[in-house]
Each structure stands twice: as C-alpha cells, then as structure tokens.
Amino acid sequence: MENIESWSGKYLVQDAANDLEGLSSRFYPGDVLFGKLRPYLAKAFLADFEGMCSSELLVLQGKGVQPEFLVRFMLSVGFIREVDSSTYGAKMPRASWDFIGNLPVTLPPTEEQSTIAAFLDEKTTQIDQLIEKKTRFIELIKEKRAAL
DSSP states (O other): OTTBOTTTOOBOOOSSOOOOOSOEEEEOTTOEEEEOBSGGGOOEEEOSSOEEEETTEEEEOOSSSOHHHHHHHHTSHHHHHHHHTTOBOSSSOBOOHHHHHTOOOOOOOHHHHHHHHHHHHHHHHHHHHHHHHHHHHHHHHHHHHHHO
16 A cells, blocks of 8 residues: 555555565456555555555456546545545544445446546646646755855
8 A cells, every 4th residue: 555645546666575464465457456444545546567465455347437537536535535434443444345335426428437537647647747847946946045
C-alpha cells in the first residue's frame, strides 16, 4: 500500500523491493487495486503490470466497467466517504469487501466511461504539469533569495 499515492492512483517506485509477509493476492494488468486499510487515504491503482500485493488491497476485475473509469470512481470523494463510513476497527480501520461489493453503482455506457476517464487523465496531467512548473519556480526564487 505504501507504493500507491493517496488520491492520485499513481504507483510510487521505491528503491528496495518489498518482501510480502503473510497473505497476499496476485494481480494482473487491467486489475484495479483498492486499499481497504484506512480507506480515507484513498489508495487505488490501475495495474499495468503483473504482481503480488498485500491482502490489505482488494483486487478488482470489473465486468461491464472500464478499469480506467473504475479506478477514477474509486478515487472519488463520494465513494471514499461511503466506504470510510462503513469501516470497522479503531486504530486501523478497514473496509469490508461485503460492503464495497454490494454498493450500488450507476454506470454510464462503456464508451462514455472511456471518454470520462480520458478527460480526467488529461486534466490531471495538466494539473500535474502546472504543479511541477510552480514547484520549479519556487525553487528558483529560493535560489535567487539565497544568492542575494
């Protein structure tokens, strides 16, 4: 779970490989992984490679739903709030598959799902680029301040 960035669905590559201890699940490209431990962290990832993950991640294979749409849906504020409201456990709250699997979801037609996901990906990329430019600009200002 530590390899998935909260709220973005991005996979974070880490220096050292993590060895899984205990129960694990296999996933394949196109599967959507959702963090059931502390769901308020909003950790969901659309796998583009095959691997193993902790049992704290649910591995979902959508039927009649585009995986790109599903991961965006699972990262929506409404979905996260709904799932978080159902958790059990005080220190390490977890969501139950029984609850998540029975949530009613209204899906647009498959073609529309793809269009929505592509639009969100494009806008997210634009925002990420703006953040990167602003961060670089702030670094340059700090360098100028230090030089003065």
